[in-house]
Amino acid sequence: MPKPLDNDKLTFPILIGDIGGTNARFSILIDAYAEPKQFPSVHTADFSTLDEAIQITVLDKTSVQPRSALLAIAGPIEGDEIPLTNCDWVVRPRAMIADLGFAEVMVVNDFEAQALAVASLSDEDRAPIGNNNHSPVASRVVLGPGTGLGVAGLVHAQHTWFPVPGEGGHVDIGPRSERDFAIFPHLTPIEGRISAEQLLCGRGIVNIYTAVCLADGVEPKFTIPADITATGLSAADAQAAETISLFVTYLGRLAGDLALIFMARGGVFLSGGISQKIIPALQRPEFRQAFEDKAPHTALMKTIPTFVVTHPLAALSGLAAYARTPASFGLATEGRRWRR
Structure with a gap:
């Protein structure tokens, strides 16, 4: 070593x-x-x-x-x-x-690099999701759907930022709503379980879309994440539109869980290309509703800000810092x- x-x-x-x-x-x-x-x-x-x-x-x-x-x-x-x-x-x-x-x-x-970026980027390099756009100097979480799903924490103590790496994208995620219970049996698992990464990444978009189509008895039209995303954002296809709605809902649930784990009063930051592409969907009510719906701590969750990192090369910027x-x-x- x-x-x-x-x-x-x-x-x-x-x-x-x-x-x-x-x-x-x-x-x-x-x-x-x-x-x-x-x-x-x-x-x-x-x-x-x-x-x-x-x-x-x-x-x-x-x-x-x-x-x-x-x-x-x-x-x-x-x-x-x-x-x-x-x-x-x-x-x-x-x-x-x-x-x-x-x-x-x-x-x-x-995602340590993404955490370094979250500690060092300016306000101009992030877009607030929800009404709260203030990020105090306090613990934060960065969460990034891309090829996979990356997660890291960021703790502030003694005037120093401490990135906390992990493999949080592989935690279990389960059904909650009646619609979830109709869709989840059609999702493709890994070794018998549905991890967050099975839903919240590029292939996860395809996984959700295919399951929605199967639950509706409709033949899937798309196999490429970008096609599903573009069609879903435009609402040109009902199943693709629901896929994007479910994607941001599940992302909001996981983001809220991680905020509670880290007590991330400094905010949760969504990084990566997928987050940037779906900002219009994230700014709809579903994400923040899912994020805040954490009884008995709903009031606390309302105080925690959420952002999309908009810097095109955030990880490189964090490493440079x-x-x-x-x-x-x-x-x-x-x-x-x-x-x-």
Whole structure:
């Protein structure tokens, strides 16, 4: 295992990477005062390895040789070989140091990076959902439906933000309303259970839509999440429209549960591309109604704000904030930082 290191600064220039199940995004931070140099996003399926993607899309396109790499990856971090949850890539920090010329590599969970963003983004980079648009300096939750469903907490103590990573997207979720009980038997489970990620991600949209169609005795028309979303938002198809309504309802229920778990008086922040695309649906009553419907704590829930993170590269922004001033964040480095 890597030797534990103090929470000192990474060596500039720093390659910053947000590695998801579908897309990988990169930038280079020259120093603590510069704006990151962005590179085009790439599809993970277009490259056999992460190292190949970094070499071809970044290192071959710039004269700047990064000395460090700070990577956020979609999956738990353990050991010297780190597989992504929804992608065939495996992150091998020691090989990256040997083959790509880095002096050090640090790997964090992708939703730790989202939490770092939530701690550091301005008001202009978030859209309030509901009437409360004030986010006090207090514990927060970030929740992101995308290729999978990411969850992280963010605790504020001793003038420091502490990201709390986890695999909260895999908690159980169950039926509640009469309509839920009609739909849930038609949902596709994983090993006998319905997890939140089975509903609240790209394939979850398809899962809900197909189940709605089966419950209605209608042949499904769509198989692509973007088609269901666009059609549902326009209300051009009844089953697709109900799918989006149910999606935001289930998202509101889970967001409320997580707010209670973390006592997130600072708010719940919805990140990722899906959240940004469905802002009109989130601003309808269903999301906040589901979020607040947590008796006996409904009054408390009404005081907790909810937002959509609208920054297009929030994870990269959060990682850059950490790279500039690591002392502002209680980010664990033991077992997640490697040096030559």
